[in-house]
Amino acid sequence: MKYAALLTLLAAANAIDPIAVDDLRNQFYTLEKVLWKNVIGTEWSTAGVSGDVELTKAFVAFNDQIQLVRLPPRYPFETWLWAKATEKMRIIDGYYENFVTFIRRQAQPGTVPAPVREWLDVADAILFTNSTSSVAQAVRKIHDLLEYGDMFRGILKVGHPDLCDLQMSPHQLIFDMFNTISLTEIKGYAMMQFSWMLLRIYDKGNYTEEAHLTRMRYAERTARIAAAVKASLASADRGLYRCDPPQHKLGETYEEVTRLLQGYIENEVDMNPDQTCKENCAYYTLTESHGCFKEQFCAKQTKCKGRIIDCNYIDSDMWICMAGKNSHRRYEWIEYENGRTLGQAGTCTRGTTKVDSWWRWLFWHCSYCMCLCDEAGPDSHRYFSLWDSTSDVDSWWKWNLLHCSYCFCLCEDDIQSSERFFSLREATADVEKNKVVTGLRLVKYGRVFHLQISEGTLGERGSVTPGSWVPIQKFDISEIGIREGVDYHTLTYERRAIDLDELDSPSLHVLTGVRFRMIGAHLHFEIRSTPFNFTTGRLSPERSQWISNDNTEGAEKPRSRLELYKPDIPTRKVSSLPVDSQHDQYIEFVNSDFDADAAQSTVPFIDIQPVEPMKGAALLSGAGIVHRGARGSGGFLAAKLFTYDYSPHVSALPPPPPEYAPADDLAAVALPADVY
Template sequence: MGLKPYFSFLVFLLPAMVFLESNAQFNDISDIASVINIGQEVIRVVSASWQKIDSIHGTEEAHPTSFFRGSISQTQRMVLSRMADVSRRTTSLENTVKTSLNDIGRLLMEIPAKLRWELKLGTLATAIRQVMTAEESMSTYSKALDSTSKGGVALEVSTLEDFATSTVSHSSHSIRSLLENIHSLVVPKHNSLGGEGIFKLLLATMQDGGSGLCSIHQSPQQLIYNLYNLVTLAEIKGYAMMQFSWMLLKLYNKGNFTLEAELMRERVEARMDEKIQAVRTAMTRASRELWVCDPAHHEENETFVQLTNVLQGHIENEVDLNPKGTCRENCAYYQYARVHDCFKGLFCKKQPKCNGRIFDCRFIDSDASVCLSKGGSTHRKYDWIEYENGRTLGRKGSCERGSTKVDSWWRWLFWHCSYCLCLCDEVGTKSDRYFSLHPSLARGVEDVTTDSNRAVTGLRFVKVARVIHLQIQDGVVLPGGIINSSTLQWRPIKPFNVNDPKIRRDVDYHIVTWEQRAIDLDDLTAPEGSVLTGVQLRRIGSHLNLEILTTPFNFTSGRLAQRASSEWISNDNTPAAVTEPRKEIKMSSPDVPTKCPLRSTVISQHDQYIRFTHSDIDRDVAQTTVPFLDAQPVVPDPPSLLVGAGIFYKGKRNCGGFIAPKVITYDYSKHLHLKDL
């Protein structure tokens, strides 16, 4: 008899818990209304449960002492089994939520102590964890009840009664108080000095240049949204525990609690509405751009890729820079030349020849000691050069092959045959300088015969067979803008050999040379109602330029339109434009990017460009092509629909920096509203 009211409550609560598990994948950035819908569903289920309990309680006498010791029917055993299953599902859901709690921990490490205190993120995280811990206790009791139904040791009534009483009490550590504290951090009662909500303060922190937030792997808007999800989920869990506790206390004949339950329902609805208003305000102002910080440790082909031997520092005597073998000019005369000979097999015989074009020669000093890089190195010719006048190029250290003396000489007392430091632009097997011009498309867009309903979810640069590709990750789009995280996949690169006669320059690949070494820096966004389904690099004049493919989609159904409806978006502006020409970013004395002591910050803006060039002569003997390309995946975590992409430049003063991709996440704020119950 005494078990019936409790099991009736469980039967009504079960649909809500199943709804939670089947519709809320909180490691996905899902339909922004789903968390709200879950809360509203729980509220409706709880209301129905109260009605059921009131009807049963009015006709049956509750026996608290036998509440968990009476005989259990087969139907009741089935319900207990379902309850245990719900408990397992809830535990899985909580583990997912803890991932979002970890994001708060990472965020705390990235912001200054003063802002950390103002944001009170630590206080918020602690309160949320306490709510989750309390729910773990409730889950433990659910499992114990299942054990009781199978003949195990009975759970004492006093245990449940104490849990229920402490949950709804007015003490500072009760669930009731924790929910109030969490809400006050998000929506303060008084917006006086220091009384701003966490969403607003977090937005201000990010707008003030929180570049370290790039380690969170979420756009600022996405970060605010996921924090909202976490807070709202804690509210829902706490509300369910409180209502459950009042029901238990009523079954224990400790009171009626109907009014308390109704007041709490009204309070929770009001708090949910206030949170929605706060988060919408912050989200509409927050950036949706996501890029990735420099890693703690650089590793080629993992965290970065680079062009090699493009405009590389090269020592050559002027006697070999003209077909007549004369020394009648000076180094500065040879701004464009070629190596014609190797006079008497001198230093030119000891170093790799420049088989390409020579640019921008200069005279530094007559005599020098040169440290040739170790044999087999394809990236460098020299480790360092020390001139007789004391000037040193590069970082002088030990020399594995031993330094080589290089001395200029006089010819007939009239002409000085000077050794010049020039730039060598040599296309060949030792120079990786190619970009693929092939489009990277989501599956289903690339293959029109496949109805996979996939959209782009991430980008990265990769180098395959000496060619740099812009690779995409894609995933299946579900109703409500959900990305099915189990379907995420990097689309395979289709490698090709630039020497293949079927592969055409300027059609299949772009080659970086002295004349065509610029790459455009743009932020491209899809039209309203469309999402990102592809990217490609193309040529505009001598520039490498980004283009994105966008496809219309239905947010409610999650269905993407047919390929014929897709549209390529680009910025065709050039430096030669009459009005507002594209502007160049110039590096100043750039060192090798991986040797820069400080983490990069964003330098470029939309509608600019940068040229690949050589590293600084004094710092690196102009041996390295800069900037590098950041090869780290730019993927929102949790995954998100994307509506745009870009290429930008990040670096520091006197640092070669990195060209990197960025993505623009979908704006979920426009779907955020509280429906009437």
């Protein structure tokens, strides 16, 4: 138990805020100093104990400390350097597994010590094997592969094609690779020092010079590699988001804001209270439906119960493919007599409907206009009439003078039948129980979009124990006490912008919450940041703060708008959509392109895939809302996370020389070529 107590004391006394593997290495340096003092001195022999058995007890206790370090998973990073390093690590791990089995058996009370020859065989295999499979050569080869950080610079240069699927940022990948290698090297170095000590105990030589040179070389190379890794980490991207899945699935990988702005065909005669056709489609920039003249086409589609916006005349006559009853769309596609087609024409399950404008009173042309509908009425019902899909719906003449044409408009649809609400409630981790945010996603419950987090428990030196997704505070906008502007925001034609920001915490702070709030007419994203002690892992909840980018369009350097060019439905894009937004931008929800989709969808869509690095075991410092898209696509609004910056905690300083070092010039000491 004395060695376990010593290691606990060493852990508390080490330098401030090193990462776990650096702290472990520092612990072993100090333990090594104590053990060599006993090996060289007479304390063990005076106490009447066996030096080899005492040595095994100390290393068994140190192995317990190794097991406390979270070993990151070995991801399939397919490069020649990583493959070679993995090959050498397997050699060391194989030796170490046998080594731990041996020393545990020898450290058991009452165990008959193994023959000296067996002990010496262990030391010889670790230090002096002439083949390339010795521990000493494997450790040296790993250092050669890692010199100057070439392996990690490769990640920065070419990236990793599977990072979206692996859910790791380049920064986290480099850090975990470094941890994996460092932990393996510590095992190898510990076995080498054990072997030198054992040879000294059995009077096979002095071996202090060899042990000291082993330490010098290991410490110098480790310091150089740490410096290179530190530089790589400082420049590596810490951002992480989800890419397109192999197949888009509504409700599983994405959701839609529905009927905010939607293409809508309406005849001029129904867009004014006098039921006249004396204007043209372009005249109706903002109006509403005032009736259904003679129960024509208007009676055979869902009425726009809100505002009708930005109408345009395309052609008098058309064929319309109506959408299915359970669809959020009104039309699948529209084909005009002049040859222009809106949407992707093809088969029509409900059959096409002929719709023609008409003349009224010989001088009024009652045209069918193509507009946008922004529903805002109180009626929550959605219905489709059962009618003969082959019947004709024609424009007509009124009083033989006016031609009543059907217009294609934008409809701001019935709020109660649309899904356009965003929760303004906070999503926070339980900081009082030392919980931190470990994942983020956008989800839709009922008709309301929410931010949802997963939380885990913060541990020592940046370790995180995964937890679970925090339940959402569900509500319906019709519930008593639920207030617009307090509990939720409703997207409307005038208030449909969302800010695109990528927010990070200050140094030594972690992510503990997210929320939406309103700034003017913009839906705005914020993060909660909480300071913590890296060594102990304890949060300081009372010092938590909300962080945001409160820039507006009216500022000295206003936000820029991310424009969508003829946006089609994003699920139709064959190639994966990259992040095309930048920090300090905003985007507006708009209708999909008229030609590509008959303006039937609201874009961008909402990416609801969870972003949870390392399945909730990664430390996070920031988050954001980004847009993934490309020219001609509506794209997706998506969550983004930032993994914690570990670069300040990576040690690059070699340790002081041990007290057992001989006084003469060790540089002149020659070791065998196959000894580390």
